[in-house]
Amino acid sequence: MMSRRTFVALAPAVIASSKSGSKNPIVGSGEFQYEMISDWGALPAGLKYGNTHGVCEDSHGHIYVHHTVNKTSEKHDTMVVFDSKGKFVKSWGAQFEGGAHGLHIHKEGRHEFLYLCDTKRGIVVKTTLAGEEVFTLGYPKESTSYSTAQLKYSPTNLAIAPNGDIYVGDGYGSSFINQYSSKGEYIRTFGGKGKEAGKLDCPHGITMDLRGPEPLLLVADRGNARLQYFTLDGKHVKFVGGTNLPCHFSERNGVFVIPDLGARVTLIDRDNNVIEHLGDDSASEWRKTRVMARDAFKPGKFVAPHGASFDHAGNIFVVEWVEVGRVTKLRKV
Secondary structure: OOOHHHHHHHHHHHHHHHHHOOOOOEEEEOOEEEEEEOOOOOOOOOOOOOOEEEEEEOOOOOEEEEEOOOOOOOOOOOEEEEOOOOOEEEEEOHHHOOOEEEEEEEEEOOEEEEEEEEOOOOEEEEEEOOOOEEEEEOOOOOOHHHHOOOOOOOOOEEEEOOOOOEEEEOOOOOOEEEEEOOOOOEEEEEEOEOOOOOOEOOEEEEEEEOOOOOOEEEEEEHHHOEEEEEOOOOOEEEEEOOOOOEOOOEEEOOEEEEEEOOOEEEEEOOOOOEEEEEOOOOOOOHHHHOOOOHHHOOOOOOOOEEEEEEOOOOOEEEEEOOOOOOEEEEEEO
């Protein structure tokens, strides 16, 4: 027998499971409940995921997954495209093998473009949706922060301002953020390694927060286990807590989804208050689990979320930093 309090606490999950018509785990609560569909999308024969790092949706509902490619894979394409039902559409991008990381989609006029970060080659590449290269940003030699010391540079993610300026987070390099014009012309460098205000330790993810009166740059300051806001000219604004190892961002209707590398996906509201920690297994030894076979992953739990993106319907696609790769669809219940 269960108490009324226990029944009420369990009721949302029970109802959600019934509505979904599925035995898949249900995570979240209230209006933020999701059916957790793991291993979403069918890869073509001969292609095996490496670490799945980036994910986004285009205006046609196609889902793009950026991964490093498994060493045993016969094919080497790092960009895999699925339709909304998980059917394979196409793949490309063998040149990003081993370095495929950040992935950003941006509409410019009537066309959409992808921006890809390659941590291995230390470049950012703008492409069409078919993978045709538009331009490449390499080592920021124009910056005195880099040119005088020849610092390591390994870009992880980027964001694009309303005026088209590009902000690149040097997450695996020297923890700076480098700003360019829409044409790739260097503007400035700010940040750098440290814990104090305005400093960063692995600016792994980066996005434009357009929810307030003025656009602000929101950075997943992963090594410092915090979020940090900057003005668009690189001045520190404030810190935000609530995450453990934040990786990146996606926004829909004022809510940000943040893949939290330490085994959970976090939702925050307009005031940056935590709404939910989805699939939370942060107390586990997830760093050991991430190198294991797929059958070691717990139902209803994340291992190492690295990228996440809302789709047009409010579902969330999550990709994880696991050796065998994993794409999960959180279908809004």
